[in-house]
Amino acid sequence: xxxxxxxxxxxxxGAIYALIALGYTMIYGVLRFINFAHGDVFMVxxxxxxxxxxxxxxxxxxxxxxxxxxxxxxISMSVCAALGASIEFLAYRPLRSRxxxxxxxxxxxxxxxxxxxxxxxxxxxxxGFPPIISNKAVIHSSSITINMIQVVVITVSLGLMLLLRVxxxxxxxxxxxRAVSFNQQAASLMGINISRVITFTFIIGSALAGAxxxxxxxxYPSIEPLMGILPGLKxxxxxxxxxxxxxxxxxxxxxxxxxxxTFVSGTGASTYRDAIAFGILIAIxxxxxxxxxxxxxxxxx
Amino acid sequence: MTFxxxxxxxxxxxxxxxIVACSAAFFVSxxxxxxxxxxxxxxxxxxxxxxxxxxxxxxxxxxxVLAVDEINASGGVLGKKINLxxxxxxxxxxxxVASVQKLVNSDKAIALLGEVASSRSMAGAPIAxxxxxxxxTPASTNEDVTKKGDYIFRICFIDPFxxxxxxxxxxxxxxxxxxxxxxxxxxxYSVGLDEAFKHTFSxxxxxxxxxxxxxxxxxxxxxxxxxxxxxNPDVIFVPGYYTxxxxxxxxxxxxxxxxxxxxxxxxxxxxxxxxxEQQFNNTFFSNHYATEDPDSTVQNFVKKYQDxxxxxxxxxxxxxxxxxxxxxxxxxxxxSTDSSALRKAIAETKDFPGVTGHITIDENRxxxxxxxxxxxxxxxxxxxxxxxxxxxxxxxxx
Numbered sequence: 001x002x003x004x005x006x007x008x009x010x011x012x013x014g015a016i017y018a019l020i021a022l023g024y025t026m027i028y029g030v031l032r033f034i035n036f037a038h039g040d041v042f043m044v045x046x047x048x049x050x051x052x053x054x055x056x057x058x059x060x061x062x063x064x065x066x067x068x069x070x071x072x073x074x075i076s077m078s079v080c081a082a083l084g085a086s087i088e089f090l091a092y093r094p095l096r097s098r099x100x101x102x103x104x105x106x107x108x109x110x111x112x113x114x115x116x117x118x119x120x121x122x123x124x125x126x127x128g129f130p131p132i133i134s135n136k137a138v139i140h141s142s143s144i145t146i147n148m149i150q151v152v153v154i155t156v157s158l159g160l161m162l163l164l165r166v167x168x169x170x171x172x173x174x175x176x177x178r179a180v181s182f183n184q185q186a187a188s189l190m191g192i193n194i195s196r197v198i199t200f201t202f203i204i205g206s207a208l209a210g211a212x213x214x215x216x217x218x219x220y221p222s223i224e225p226l227m228g229i230l231p232g233l234k235x236x237x238x239x240x241x242x243x244x245x246x247x248x249x250x251x252x253x254x255x256x257x258x259x260x261x262t263f264v265s266g267t268g269a270s271t272y273r274d275a276i277a278f279g280i281l282i283a284i285x286x287x288x289x290x291x292x293x294x295x296x297x298x299x300x301x
Numbered sequence: 302m303t304f305x306x307x308x309x310x311x312x313x314x315x316x317x318x319x320i321v322a323c324s325a326a327f328f329v330s331x332x333x334x335x336x337x338x339x340x341x342x343x344x345x346x347x348x349x350x351x352x353x354x355x356x357x358x359x360x361x362x363x364x365x366v367l368a369v370d371e372i373n374a375s376g377g378v379l380g381k382k383i384n385l386x387x388x389x390x391x392x393x394x395x396x397x398v399a400s401v402q403k404l405v406n407s408d409k410a411i412a413l414l415g416e417v418a419s420s421r422s423m424a425g426a427p428i429a430x431x432x433x434x435x436x437x438t439p440a441s442t443n444e445d446v447t448k449k450g451d452y453i454f455r456i457c458f459i460d461p462f463x464x465x466x467x468x469x470x471x472x473x474x475x476x477x478x479x480x481x482x483x484x485x486x487x488x489x490y491s492v493g494l495d496e497a498f499k500h501t502f503s504x505x506x507x508x509x510x511x512x513x514x515x516x517x518x519x520x521x522x523x524x525x526x527x528x529x530x531x532x533n534p535d536v537i538f539v540p541g542y543y544t545x546x547x548x549x550x551x552x553x554x555x556x557x558x559x560x561x562x563x564x565x566x567x568x569x570x571x572x573x574x575x576x577x578e579q580q581f582n583n584t585f586f587s588n589h590y591a592t593e594d595p596d597s598t599v600q601n602f603v604k605k606y607q608d609x610x611x612x613x614x615x616x617x618x619x620x621x622x623x624x625x626x627x628x629x630x631x632x633x634x635x636x637s638t639d640s641s642a643l644r645k646a647i648a649e650t651k652d653f654p655g656v657t658g659h660i661t662i663d664e665n666r667x668x669x670x671x672x673x674x675x676x677x678x679x680x681x682x683x684x685x686x687x688x689x690x691x692x693x694x695x696x697x698x699x
Contacts, residue, residue, distance in 0.1 A: 002531040005556075009523035126544055128576035135555050135577075145557045220520035221576055222548055230518070265524035268513050271486050 005144050006266045007259070012150040012219065014258020015157035019212035020235035021242070021250035022164060023205030029181040029245040030201045033100050036107040037087060039232015040114035041080050041206045045213025046129070046223045047122055049076040053130040069132045073156075076214045077207040084206025085199050093195070118225030129221035132214075153215045160211060161251050164204065168247060173200055181245065234261075237281050243294020252292060256280075341384040342377075342638055344369070344628065345410030345434075347400040347425060349417065352392025357417040357617050361439050362387060363610055364621025365414055368629070371605070378632045385625075386410060394424045401425035405432045411638040412436070414624050417617060419443035426453045433640045435647055437628055439620035440589075442490075442566075447666040452640075454647050454666045456624050456655070460490055462690075463565045463587045464497030464540065466672050469692030470585070471536045472507050474674075475561060481511040481534035483525055483549065485541040488517060494540035494565050501692075510534050515545065522549045523556065530558050537562045543570040554580040561585060569616060569675075569682075578680030589616040590657045591673045591684035602656045616657070623655035658687065671695055 020042055027035045052075040053063060061068035091110050095103050139146040168174040179187040180197045188194050216231065217223050238257045242249025260280055264273045284292065346365055349358030369385045377383060386408045388400035397416055404410045405428060413429050413436040416422045422441040429436040430450030438446060438455045447453050471477045480502050485491035499509050511532035513525035526549070529537060539549055539562055546568055553562065561583050568586040592603050592613055602622060606614040614622075627650055632638060635646035650662040658671035669690045676685035676699065687695040 002527055005527045005530075006524060009521075009527060013521055013523075126572070128547070128572075131576060135551075137555075137557065140557060145555070147555050149555075216520075220548055221551070222520065222544065227520075262521075262524040265513075265515070265521075266528050268511075268525070268528065271514060271516070 002143075002266070006262050008144065008146055008150060009266075010259035010262035011255065012153045012258075013262060014255035015154050016212050016216050016219070016254075017231065017235045017238050017258050018251040018254025019157050019160065019208050019215070020231060021238040021254045022161065022247060023209045024236050024239040025242070025244055025247060025250040026177075026201050026205045028239070029247075030177060030184075030198055031092070031103075033103050034107065034236065035092075035205075036104070036232075037110040037114060038205070038209055039228035039235070040111050040118070041084055041087075041228075042209040042213045042216070042232060043118060043223075043225060043228030044083055044114065045076045045080045045210030046217040046227065047118070047213075047225075048079045048210065049073075049132075049214035049217055050127060050129055050223060052076060053132050058130075063130050063132060064134055072132055073211055073214055077210040080210030080213070081203040081207040084202040084209075087206075088199060088202040093198075115226055115228070122225050124225065126222045126224040129217035129223055131218075131221070133218050149219050153219055156211065156215060160208060164208070164247065167204070173197070177201060234277070237278065241281050241284055241291055243291025246291065246293045246295075249291055249293035341382045342379070342632065343384050343386055343408055343410050344625075345401075345404030345408055345413045345415075346385055346387045347390050347397055347404060347413065347415040347421075348387065349392040349421070350387075350389040352390075354392045354418060357440070358389075358392070360615050360617035361415075361417055361621035361624075363606070364439075364614070364618040364623075365625045367606060367609055367618075368622045368625035372626070372629045378629050379636070379638070383629065385414075390416065390421060392418070392421075394421055397421040397424045398428065401428045405429065405434050410434060411640070412628055412632075412643060414439065414621070414628065416441065419446050422446045422453075423449060426450065429453065433644075435628075435640065435644045437624045437647065439624035440617055444493075451648075451666070452644055454662060456627055456660055456662075456668045456670075457589060457620055457657070458670060458672060459667055460493040461497035463672065464494035464499075464538075465501045466688050466692055467494075467538060467540075467563050467565070467587055468498045468501035468505065468507070470587075470674055470686070470688055471502065471538070471561075471563060472505055473692070474686060474688075474694055474698045475536060477536035477561070478507050479510045479532075479534045480507055480536050480538055481513070481529040481532055482509065482538045483522070483529065483541075484512075484514045485517055485545065486514045488542070490565075490567060491540045491542075495538070498538050498540070515541075515549075517542070517545065519545060520548060522552045526553050526556050526558065529553075530556055535560050539563070540565045540567065542567040543573040547573050547575070550584060551577050551580050559583070566616070574677060574680040581677040581680060584677045585685060586675050586677075587672050588675050589673065590619045591675055591682070593684035594673060594687070595684075596687075598654055599656050619656040623653075623657050623660065626655065627653055627660065661690075 023038045049072050053072045057068045057071045087110055091106050092103055133149050133152050135147050135149050137145050137147050138151055176192045176197050179192055234257055238253035239250045242253030257277055260277050261273055264276045348362045349355055369383050373382045388404055390396040390400045413434055417440040419441040422438045423446055426449035430452050433452055435452045440457050442457055442460050444459050447455055482495050484495040503509055511529045513529055539546055550562055564586040566588050569588055574581045631646035635642040648662055653660045661669045663669045671687050671689045673687055674685040675682045686698045689695050
């Protein structure tokens with residue numbers, strides 16, 4: 001009985017991890033580096049959602065109506081997309097021909113920049129997130145309660161993942177992304193504009209993080225400027241677990257991390273929650289170093 | 302090896318003693334030789350007027366000043382006015398040490414009031430103890446503070462007391478028998494309350510049906526709450542700080558847990574219920590006092606405070622006010638400002654009618670006093686009940 005409820009809890013948490021993990025994995029796919037600022041883009045997404053819902057959208061539609069919720073998501077996703085594209089343009093593009101380590105350290109710098117600029121502008125105290133989705137129970141029985149927020153989190157996440165799948169597999173720019181990920185040099189020789197593909201990847205990945213930020217804020221309505229660190233780290237682990245660079249792998253990894261965390265805390269061992277989650281990561285990487293769905297790559301020397 | 306060291310030590314102690322004695326005699330002679338010192342009693346106060354816990358320090362300071370002004374207006378003590386000398390420790394431990402040193406050594410305070418934070422009280426206490434200057438902390442709840450020496454007192458309750466009293470409240474006033482606990486394992490405060498609650502609740506006839514935990518900074522509590530729901534408790538104790546508790550209560554209600562949820566003074570923040578006021582109905586927490594308490598001492602204090610500062614006094618202000626008044630009362634009873642007589646008088650404080658309840662100082666120099674239970678209704682904090690030091694209800698449950 002309890003297992004069913006924990007399953008729902010785990011999937012809704014995992015769905016958000018999966019959304020963030022997609023951004024890590026896509027950017028790794030085309031650029032071969034970990035964008036550590038991604039978790040902070042997620043935080044900005046949450047705050048944009050907060051300001052949009054509280055101060056702007058509420059002038060036109062009542063908080064909680066379908067129009068206002070859709071608008072809040074769209075605003076947050078567009079602001080994050082713009083932020084992601086500008087981070088790439090200002091911080092990573094000038095370093096594209098430099099060693100990967102340089103870019104990696106820059107990413108950590110960008111991450112700290114966003115966190116502490118956030119503290120300056122938003123203030124360090126936690127804020128409550130406006131109830132843009134009602135938390136009424138959809139299914140309510142003695143053994144299981146599913147509320148509207150959980151339903152929305154799961155459906156929006158799955159919807160965005162499907163949309164991403166269609167973009168990557170069925171569109172021209174998606175084909176270009178896969179080509180760049182496969183071999184950047186060959187792709188550019190085929191006439192693909194590498195810079196455009198990379199910008200597009202950042203736009204899509206950051207928009208997903210923005211949506212994740214709004215969903216996270218709705219589910220756990222207490223947001224603060226350092227809130228991106230831990231979910232960002234967990235999502236990164238999810239991406240590695242599923243096989244970094246692999247899109248379905250990131251979604252699967254996110255779900256696994258969410259479920260493991262929930263089941264471990266549910267048994268009363270919450271002190272060991274992160275230890276067990278990361279222990280599983282290590283165990284999987286020992287047996288499958290490229291992650292669950294990752295392909296083994298042969299490094300050319 | 303022991304022998305020479307021993308004698309050196311003995312020599313040093315002697316030397317220090319004689320220096321202290323000489324300088325003390327010197328200063329005493331200075332003091333009595335005239336000046337304003339003779340016409341007033343100097344009380345030192347160290348508080349965090351700026352920095353991270355500035356709101357706490359300012360509230361305590363306001364309470365102290367209100368009490369001192371009131372005492373001076375009615376003629377002071379022993380025919381002299383009290384001069385409150387305040388040092389701002391900027392919410393820093395090292396500044397607290399410097400402040401206490403200044404108050405004790407150069408201002409010659411006869412007693413000290415402060416600090417709110419247990420860590421800073423523990424930094425200042427050894428200096429006060431060494432100089433034999435009685436110190437009263439208004440709000441440091443950590444058990445170890447008053448263990449620093451026999452000159453260190455407190456007028457607030459200690460952490461385990463809240464857990465114990467909430468267990469009595471759950472059993473007695475609410476009539477609940479099956480409790481679940483959800484503890485923040487990263488906070489000594491939370492663990493301390495939790496242990497006292499579990500012990501009292503199970504020895505007094507209740508059953509602990511589920512024990513779950515979380516860590517400071519967590520956002521998702523669905524997992525431990527689902528386990529708690531499966532155990533079917535009729536009351537839940539969550540002794541955490543408001544940041545996490547605000548999410549815990551919401552998520553519990555979302556999961557359909559409707560039973561009362563109890564907590565400690567870590568809940569006391571206007572941020573607690575923001576956004577989802579309705580979900581906090583049927584929750585209670587322990588606190589030092591409530592502005593709504595019908596007791597006339599409380600109502601007088603609230604009125605005077607509002608007249609002076611145009612703000613509603615919080616628990617810190619009430620504790621600061623009580624601390625200063627207990628000190629003045631002790632000076633009166635001691636009949637002098639002599640440090641050992643004053644120490645004895647503070648230790649003998651019995652049934653002092655404070656705003657935060659009748660206060661008796663026990664043999665460990667802690668306060669034995671009642672506690673106030675706050676009930677949350679539609680996001681507002683209301684007075685629910687006063688519970689005595691031994692878990693007995695002093696007023697009916699509102």
